[in-house]
Structures are given as C-alpha cells and as structure tokens.
Amino acid sequence: MSLGVRALVKRFANFNALDHIDLEVADGELLALLGPSGSGKTTLLRVLAGLETPDEGSVFLGGKDATKESVRERGVGFVFQHYALFRHLTIFENVAFGLRVRPRKFRPSDAEIRRRVMELLELVQLSWVADRFPHQLSGGQRQRIALARALAVEPSVLLLDEPFGALDARVRQELRNWLRRLHDELHITSVFVTHDQEEALEVADRVVILDKGHIIQAGTPAEVWDSPATPFVFEFLGAANRFDGGVRTEIVKSGRKVVVATDESVEAGALAFVRPRDFEVGGSDKGGDGVAARLDAARIQGSHAVLKATALSGGPQVSAEIEASAFRELGLSVGDVIHLRPRKVHVFAASAREADQWLGVGSGI
C-alpha cells in the first residue's frame, strides 16, 4: 500500500519538529528516512504510525486520508528501536499478541494462530526460541522477533524506527542484508529511520534526507550520492574535505578547472568538496602533477590507508584514502612531500547553494 503525508507540521513546545513536509512512498517501496538526531525523522515515522498527532497537514494510507484514524485503525506494523517486546510473555505469545487481541469475530482459532506464529518464526529463522522469554535472546534475535510480531497482523505498511541502532556492527550488517532480502520476498511497503548513511544507501530503494524538520533531498541512493542537493547532504553522506573560499566563476562555467583554498578567490563563499577516496596520491618525485603537500600522518586501516596532508602553499589539512597496497608501494613516511590530485570535485555555488555539477579531471588545487 502506498502512503504519504501532505503539508505536515508537528510542533513540540517551541520548535517545529516537522515543518511542512510532503512525502510519497510508492507501493512496495523500501524507503529510508535519513538524518542527524533532531532532524524529525523519528517524529515523521511516529506520525505515519499514528503514535503522534500532527498539528497541521494530512497523512494518507493507500490514497485515503488517514489523519483522523487512531493507531489501532491504521493497521501498520511498527518496529521499535529497543524492540519493545513484552517481557512477561514468551516469544510465541509475543508474536501471537496481535492476533489474540482481535475482536472475537475476527480472531483466528488457536490452531490457526499457532500455525501463523510458527510460520513467522520460521521466516525470521527463530522457530526454536518459541518458548523462551525475551531476556533470553540476543539483541539481534529480539529485533527479528519484533519484526515477526509486527508482521503477524499482516500490516499494509511496515515502519521501522532505527531498527538496528542498538546492535553491534557485525549483527547490524547481517540484519541489513536480511531485511533487504525479506523485503524482496514480501514486497511490503516499508519505511525505516536511520542516522547511518551507509545503512540507508545500502538497504533502501529510495533515501529521504531530513534536516531540522525539512526534507532536503529525496532520491535513489545513486542519485543522492552522485548529485547531493546541498553541502549538508554531501557532508552527511560521507567523509569529505571541505574547501571554503573562492571559485573562479568563469572557470567553474567552463567545467575544466577548479581552484580551491586559494587567495585568488573571486566568488567568495563558494564551497568545494572532495571525498578522501577521490584523491590520487603521487610520491614526491611526481612533481608538477597535482598539488604538492606535506604528509602529516598516515595510518593503515584494514584494506585502506588514510593520509592526512597539508598543501605546501597552506590551507586546511585534507584527508585522502588509498588502497593499503598502493600506499606501501609509494613507501612514504611522515614529513614527505606528496602530490594530491582530485579525480572528482563537487562545487556548490555560493549564491544558489545548489548542486552545480561534477567537474572532471584536470582540476588543480
């Protein structure tokens, strides 16, 4: 089922948690609400579920106005960050809860409940814990049970609030893959909230980026990664070297050369970004090609090496990331002069603060 909100406003005390939000989620879509804490993403999810009442605007479920419907009537599935399993009930009874509380007319028979619950426990691969209590399960298992419990009532929409936020890195990765597979199997319209950009880009069909109660950008993971709408989006999606300062207007227009961190600035306030992985690093002998910089620190992190360097002509310290093997071949040590050459530079014009365009090879710092 599709869902959406129109002109949604939610105020808390004296600030707008959601400030005129419009959002459409297509039927069968897996959508991520991504944003820093306080961006309003969880509030938006809770408004969709009916756990919060909006101050203005409307909520739509399957094309119908559901703003006035209570949380019971909406029939959505909700997965809480801290699982919210009923601690006094067994896993079986947790999953069966939504079926047992139905009015007698709509309540399935005990045998039918048993069949459905076991089916769901199979789906989350935890049928062997049916008789245990929530405290006997690990965090990852509890979250899978929470998901099975939400699915038991056959919701038209599944809403997940930072579902993997409280889990450790390895389990989180496992559950992400698993959620994606599950969604591909069930095709249930799903919205999940996360502050982890990697999670959003990896799992979702579409990513909606929020900040301070506004939607900043919505698009496929590739779209938001390749053409971030604002400097905020660029920096939020991943590590970035930020160069405040000037960009020569005519050069930006020609699309060939970008000048960053320089005194020759013309258009003050423009911003240029280079991701650490978008630097080519050359040794000291490769003079002339790229910007000469002094290596301040280097550290091998697993398969990558992270370098910190400062241009000889001054400016901010930049970080670059290259393959660990490439780094070893260069045989660099701290204090050496290296050459940095950005493969991709992203420029935001000062006036528009909008995405400009990718500027190709041949740029110089």
Next chain:
Amino acid sequence: MARSESSRQATGDPAWIRRSLIALAFVWLAAVVVLPLMAVFTQAFAQGGGAYLESIFSDETRFAVKLTLLVALVVVPLNTVFGLCAAWSIAKFDFPGKSLLSTLIDIPFSVSPIISGLVFILLFGAQGIWGAWLSSHDIQIVFALPGIVLATLFVTFPFVAREVIPAMQAQGTEEEEAALVLGASGWQTFWRVTLPNTKWALMYGIVLCTARSMGEFGAVSVVSGHIRGVTDTLPLHVEILYNEYNFAAAFAAATLLAGFGLVSLIAKKAVEHGIRRQKILSGEPS
C-alpha cells in the same frame, strides 16, 4: 571469593567494627521488637491456654475480628483500584496538576492519623458541615461502619499508588505503544501489558495496605466512638480490654493482631522474592 575479599578491602572497615555493628543491630532489634512481642504472648497465656481460647472466642473479640476483616475487605479493593488509577495517570501521562496530585497522594503519610479522623468528624459529625443534612436523612457515618471505612480508606490510600508509580515509570510506554500498534484497545493494553509488568509492585502495595488497614488505630479511634460490638475493631478492642484491666484478654486479642501482622510479613517476603525474580527476568540488576 576473590571478589568479596577485594570489595571488603575496598570498604576498609576492620572486622571488629563489622561484627560489633551486626551485633548491635541484633541486640537492638531484640530489645525493641522481639522482647515486647514475646511479652504479648506470655501475658496472653498468663492465665493458661483455656483462658486464652475463651477470650479469643468471646463474642466481643470475634465481632472485633469480623469488623476488622470487613473493613479491610472494603478498603483494600477500593484503594487498589484508586491506587492503580492514580499511578497510571501519573506515570503514563503529562497533564496540568500532575505534581499536585502526586503531592496529595502523600498527605496521609505526613498528617497524623488523629487529624485524619477529626476531619471526618468535622465533615460528617452531628455538628459537622453535612451533619444536619445527614441526620435529617437518617444516615449515620461517624460512630458507625461507614466512618471507620472512610477513615481507614484515607489513611491507607497512598500505599498501592506509591508502590505502583515507580514500577510503571520504570516500565516506560514503549511496550504499551507496541500493543496499541498491534491493534489492542486501551483496556486490553492495560490488562495484558501494563498490569502484568507491574503486578509484583501492586501485590506489595496491597500487602502493605492490608496490614495498615487492619492495624490502624488513631484515625479509627476518633470516628468509631468505641461502641462495643458495633464499632469496635480489633486494635480498639485491645485498648478497651486493657483499660478495663482485663490484661489476659487484651493480650490474647493482641496476639491475633500480631498474627495478622506476621502473615502480612510472610506475604511481603514472598512478594519481594517475586520482585527479585521479575527483575532477573527483565535483565535488570536487582
């Protein structure tokens, strides 16, 4: 072993201090609680077992026991319901006047029971605010069962609420939200989620409330009028017998009261055991 050794070193008190403190606690308890309790029983049996049984099964004592249990039977369920309502609204909702309500609940703890009793005389007594109206409609409240029930209600109403509020607050609202999203009504949510999670705190409150309602003397003494066989609860009965120099009978009745107290104590211990188990179940450190 190693851990307890090191923690002992960390607190740094020499063994003799520990031992003397423990001994002091025991001696103090013996002097203040155990000796008087033993005195009650020896006095009760001073004139032999026959006299003891006779005074216990005397009509007046039996009536006092019945009245005491009847009052508890009325008061405890009422205060359980009230306590749950108050705890539910204070722990789960934000509303104007919340802190006022929370303070009001504590009034019976801070006000002397005698004053609580006097309040009811002032309201319902013959010279009281509603006294004329009540007597013209032939309704007797003070110096009768309703007065005793009201006074006991007033004195014991914080017990359930005070135990349940922290338990409900600790529980948070997430499980209830989960129940609502799954389609449960407010009523189902209360019975299936809120109550089971607070049941031990509730039982604890009920035990304390029961013990207090059976033992209450001050407030009840003011409103009862000490009419033997009519408004005489067990604590009042003990006092009357004692004032009549009927020591053996007074102490015999007192043993019944002490017996109720001991049963409460055992029930309290059992409930505490349940609370510990539940804490382990929900993974909290006890």
